Structures are given as C-alpha cells and as structure tokens.
Amino acid sequence: MQEEQIARGLADKIEKLAAGKEIKIMHVCGTHEYTITKSGIRSLLPKNVKVVMGPGCPVCVTPQAEIDAIVELAEKGKVICTYGDLLRVPGTKSSLYDSVGDIHIVQSISQAADYAREHPDREVVFMAVGFETTAPTTAAVLLTNPPDNFSVLVSHRLIPPAMKWLMEQGEANLSGFLLPGHVCTISGSEEYGQFKVPQVIAGFEPLQVMYGLYMLVKQIVEGRAEVENAYASAVKKEGNLKAKRMLSEVFEVCDIMWRGFPVIPSSGLKLKPQYEKYDALKKYGITLKGGAETRGCLCNEILRGVKDPVDCKLFGKACTPLKPVGACMVSTEGACRIWYTYGKAVKSVFTAKNTK
Template identity: 60%
Template sequence: MPAPKDILDTLHSLVDRDICIMHICGTHEAAIARSGIRSVLPERLKIVMGPGCPVCITPQGEIDAALDLARKDCVIATYGDLLRVPGTKGSLESSGGDVRVVQGVHKAAEIARREPEKEVVFISVGFETTAPTVAATILTKPPENFSILSCHRLVPPAMEWLLAQGEAQLHGFMLPGHVCTVMGYHEYERFPVPQVVAGFEPDDILLGLVMIAQQIREGAARIDNAYPRAVCREGNEKAQNLMYDVFEPADVEWRGFPVIPQSGLRLKPEFEQYDAQKKFGIEVRHVEKHSACICDKVLRGIARPSDCKLFGKACTPRNPVGPCMVSHEGACKIWHLYEARRG
C-alpha cells in the first residue's frame, strides 16, 4: 500500500469537482471521525453517513414490540447497544423487565437451557453480518422456551432505495466491509455507480476514496476491492447458505425510511416455533415521528448530526432522544465523541 501522504496527494489530484460519497457502515464512520479523515480531504469531496448502524435503523415499532415482550415477563436477551434506544414508552433499560445483555445469540440460548421455566427472547438485530450466527443457533434446535424477534436487515435493498430517491445526490458508495466479508460484493454489481469495498484503518479508507475518485474521473461504474485481505467477490458461501436455510427476505420498515421491499429477514415457516412475534401474538406497528430528532435524515445522508438542534444539548449519550446517539456505531454518538471536540 502506498504511504499515507502519497495516497492523499493522489486523492487531491483526482478531485476536481464536487463529489459526495456515502458509506454504509458505522465502523467506517467511527474510523473516519476518530482519525480526523475529513479534515485532510479535498474541499470538494464530502463523505456522508448512510444507514450503516443496525441499531439505529431498527424502527420504533420494533423497539415497542421488544418492550411488549418484556411486559409479558419474558427474559429479554439483547446487545448492550439496544438497551437505551427510546421506544414510545421508555426503553428496555427503563422497562423494569428482566433484560439481560449478552454477547451473542448463543448466550441467549444458554439462558433458555439453564432456566427452562422462563421464556427467553433474543432481540435479533443486525445486517447480514450477524444473521448467519443466529441461523446456526436455530439449526441446533434450541429449547422450546427460546425464540427471537427478528430485526435483521439487508443492505442492498436500502442502497437501491437511496439511489432511486436521489436525495443526497450521491456519486458513489463505500460498501460495508463487515457485510461484504460475509456476503461478498457480487450483489452490488447491479448498481450503476462507482463503488469500493474498504477496510477500517485510515489508510484503507483513504485508498478506497482514491479508487472511487479514479472511477469518477474515468466515468466508470464498477466495484473496486480495497480490502482483499478479508473480502472476495463471492464472500463466505457457507455463512450465506446458513442464513438462507433459516431466513427468507421480507418487506420491512427501516427507521427514517418507508417499508423497503425484501429488505428484512423473517424465519421460514419450518422455524416459526422460534418466532417471538407469532409465539406471543406481538404486533410491530408503524410509529409516527413526533420529536425534533433528525436521525431519519442522518441515516439517509441528507443531514449531519451537528445539524440537529438537539445535538449535544437535549440529546447526549447519557440522555439520548434518538437511536443515533445510543449505539457505538451511531453517527451522533460518534460525532459527540470525536467531531464535536474539534469544534
């Protein structure tokens, strides 16, 4: 890999027009903000955040469904990031229910085996990165008192929606490195825009930007792989097969987005005994937004966290109004930690 200064010099020489690149990965945003990458970019190159935080794009209706399950005396097992995401009436942290932080779905299944007298529900959040591990656990035939609330999302349909809307006037995408490790990047070849798969070190991100800028200069639209040490075109086919053995695509709502066709994952009929929604008769309802929070715009790449009048004032990591201030992959929390300090 070229030296960082060489990469930067090349990038500055390539950018001769206004360019807007969207990344779809909270870890990319954290790396960009933590290392101050935006401060060294060409003035005419802008990087915006997309719907790359799985906790952030979980709609309020699904948070409310998790709270309903807690009120039914279920043990709620979930990732720590989800605890303080506000629902219509409080959060899992404030619900008073038996809510336990776990490191993964296998730990939730262990709780169910250890406490057979209790119903254990795992709030199964994540993109294609985490869905295969959930599928693998389901295939082990966990106990009858175990179920999941599937909140999984698929990245390509969201990208298709963003391109169709044209809100952010995007010139290219930095694809999600973790998702592409599992899924490869062949699914993204249908999008007629410059794209690059990038890793998470500052040099990786800068190299990815150079590759996109080169495509734009050439008038090309392809996928360049700047992360070959972890990603190949086909991805991890065994993990993909596991995921689709257990799950099937479904039309679902994203926070900040309408219902996007075939953008979620639901359990196939033969695994419905593990579907908490059906098991407990829980309905996921659409919830209208009533606060001044602009997480929806941040997730669509048409606003920055600092554009929100609540940012760092009424909305902080300790007292979040919106989900983007909760998760370590949320743009608002990342900006509160890094960008705000730079003024």
C-alpha cells in the same frame, strides 16, 4: 512517519483528482464512520469531497415498532436478552432501559440460548439485530434446535436494497459508495454489480479507508461504475458460502421498515415456516405498530445522508449518549454518538490539519 507520508500522498492524489468537481460519497458502515471521525480523515480531504454516513448502523435503523414490541415482551414477564447498544434506543413511549422487566445484556445469541437451557422455567427472547454480518449467527443457533422456551425477535436487514432505495430517491445526490468490508465478507461483491454506480469495498484501518476513498474518487472522476475490492484479504467475490447456505436454510427475504425510511422491498429477513416456532412475535401474539417519530430529531435525515449530526438542534444539548432522543446517539456505531465523542478533533491521526 511512514503512515503519515502515505496518508498525505493519498490525500494529495484525491485533491488533484477531484479538482473542480463536487463529490459526495456515502458509506454504509458504522465502523467506517468510527474510523473516519476518530482518525480525522475528513480533515485530510478537500472541501469539495464530502463523506456521509448512510444506514450502516443496525441499531440506528431498528424502528420504534420493534423497540415497542421488545418492551412489551419485557413488561409481560419474558426474559429479554440483547446487546447493550439496544437498551437506550427509544421506542414510542419507552426504551428497554426504562422498562420494567428482566433484561440481560449478552455478547451473542449463543449466550441467550444457553441461558434458556439453564432456566427451562423461563421464557427467553433474544432480539436479533444486524445486517448480513450477524444474521448467520442467528441462523447457526436456530439450526441447533434450541429449547422450546427460547425465541427470537428477528430484526435483520440487508444493505443492498437500502442502497437501491437511496439511489432511486436521489435526495442525497450521491456520487458513489464506500462498501462495508465485514458485510461483503459474508455476501461477497457479486450482488453489488447490479448498481451502475462507483463502489469500492474497504477495510477499517485508517489507511485502508483512505485508500478506498482514493480508489472511489478515481473511479468517479474517470466515469466508471464498477465494484472494486480494496479489501481482498477478507472479501471474496462469492462471499462466505457456508454462511450464505445457513441464511438460505433458515430465512427468507421479506419487505421491512427501517427507521428513517418507509418499508423497503426485499430488505429484511424472516424465519421460514419450519422455524416459525422460534418467532417471538408469532409465539406471543405481538403485532408491530407504527408510531410518530420524535419531533426535532434529525436521525431520519442523517441515516439517509441528507443531514449531518451537527445540523440537528438537539445534538449535544437535549440529545446526549446518556439521554438520547434519537437512535443515532445511542449505538457506538451511530453517527451522532461518534460525532459527539470524537467530532471535536481538529487533527487527523496522521497529524495533518486541513488547511485547504
């Protein structure tokens, strides 16, 4: 009852603040989308306040070229260790799930490195996908000098450059950003100050998200452009200094392609020369190749905040979690997968129904 009263109070404040204004907020976090959709938070918001998901799902933004590369390695007899979410992500011709190879689902890169130690006669490749949150774990393992039969296909990306690209394009007509709490736990809040746009770092519980949205709408209406921290229990201005030192030691920033985007400058991580012996692409002579995107799939526009999952004619018909056409239907952090699973709810977790 207390949570319901707090949620209703925040929703009323948002409605009063936003009266007469069209506000479009983007979050860049699959967990935020999960909370927002499963909890029915959109049903609490007035119709003139729209919340869309951007490129916040690391599996979703992994381009076809990288999927093609890991499939090629599998077909060449390498043992592939990866997260379960990556199995069904479509490449140009196939996914790991449909490929012929020795595929192992692991919970961490450490498990993959352990497998390589236990099987010195096998060549083991781990596909390292993720943003600033998971990149430190890759760095930590490589700093331990894993065995020579272990390598990594690095698919780490950075959130701020993608935000910069979106703002420069202006196609989504965004009013502000709800920032991902776990990414900011590593990176801190300082680097987001470069963007002169309203931003609020939020946690992941329903009330934490609601409060973050309230703070963001308030900032937008008041004409401020700041980075406010509504997740101070976990996020510090400077971030996690130990994790950032490991990233700096192992990786250097590079230009990289995202699914749904062109090559975004300085948005990726690659291994520094002293760690290139663990670079699977270099080790096995694999070249990333571009490919045509699937016709009819709107993942590209969904990842840029231009379309919603239900705008896609394939959604829930030709494209389902068991037979995904696009990457957004694969991962549990993908907008299409989340909307397919939870989007039919008409009531919020706070038992409020949108009658506005």
